[in-house]
Amino acid sequence: MTTVDAAFQEITQAQLLPRIIRLGDNLYGASFSLMKLVPARHILLKAVERGLLGPDTEIVETTSGTFGLALAMQAALLGRRLTLVSDPVLDVNLRRRLLDLGTRVEVCEQPMPVGGYQESRLRRLAEIQAENPDTFCPEQYTNPDNPASYAIVADHLAATVGPVDCVIGPVGSGGSMCGTVGALRSARPDVTAVGVDTHRSVLFGHQDGSRTLRGLGNSLMPANLDHTVFDEVHWCTPAEAFAATRRLHREHALFQGPTSGAGYLVGRWWAARHPDARCVVMLPDEGYRYQETVYDDSWLAAQGHDVHGLPQAPVEATDPTLPTAAWSRYPWGRRSYEDATGQARPQRAVAAGAAR
Structure with missing residues (x-):
């Protein structure tokens, strides 16, 4: 450089x-303009540094808001594929921006009896990861x-x-x-x-x-x-x-x-x-x-x-x-x-x- x-x-x-x-x-x-950029950027760059996010690895996450946008911005800069699992609360303008950044968005239409939409999203996320073993999930709620x-x-x-x-x-x-x-x-x-x-x-x-x-x-x-x-x-x-x-x-x-x-x-x-x-x-x-x-x-x-x-x-x-x-x-x-x-x-x- x-x-x-x-x-x-x-x-x-x-x-x-x-x-x-x-x-x-x-x-x-x-x-903050977008506070979730702080963890999203740090998590993804650390994953690249540790070899967890290779050139062909797909990033997958479940979110209905700003953490997804932060991931989409950083994924676009890194040149990595990103799939986000969300629910009907995802607003139209945010979804347009995600799509324009190249993100694939899946919406879970039905909540689970326990855990609501978050549980539905977690289950769909697990299915996506089972279908594609070369994925990386930032896991913002458990990732130190x-x-x-x-x-x-x-x-x-x-x-x-x-x-x-x-x-x-x-x-x-x-x-x-x-x-x-x-x-x-x-x-x-x-x-x-x-x-x-x-x-x-x-x-x-x-x-x-x-x-x-x-x-x-x-x-x-x-x-x-x-x-x-x-x-x-x-x-x-x-x-x-x-x-x-x-x-x-x-x-x-x-x-x-x-x-x-x-x-x-x-x-x-x-x-x-x-x-x-x-x-x-x-x-x-x-x-x-x-x-x-x-x-x-x-x-x-x-x-x-x-x-x-x-x-x-x-x-x-x-x-x-x-x-x-x-x-x-x-x-x-x-x-x-x-x-x-x-x-x-x-x-x-x-x-x-x-x-x-």
């Missing part, structure tokens, strides 16, 4: 690190390269913001929060981790159910989710997340998705309660996929979502297994799932990436 060549970056490398934006006296937003990839984000935060006291962020695979906080705690063990989930997600004790808010939460338990990382957990409703997303745009001109809105809702409250703490909220992706939903007043009205007001504080939950009807908070206390909920951690762990 010449010196001139070395001065330029691939698009996935150029978009890896978030923009750091001040959102308050002690609150900073880590605003997922959380490990966020060390560069932790370094970026420390270099840009300075000593970080608290990280607030949505939880899906567990990779971004567990990886970023784990790396920061290698230097400062007292860094606080605040996880943001949504109701009827199994991650922190709720029973699985239908969820409108996408991009966080899960129907199956990811192996990469280390519950002992988290000091507290919040659950947000879709209406609250949508309203916070619109406020983030209106007050800070940050055009993000509803997962970011959920993080912002919790982050601004937590930072206000701890004015001496330097806080960072993770804002995972931009809002272009949501222009016809979250950013459309007529759609919001049709769905019954009021985005003109936000609760001032969460409901204090006394039992993480009992959902409330509104934004709620539970002091998790860096405990295991078993210790915090009084229940066994669900046995069925996600075998491959399924939520985003």
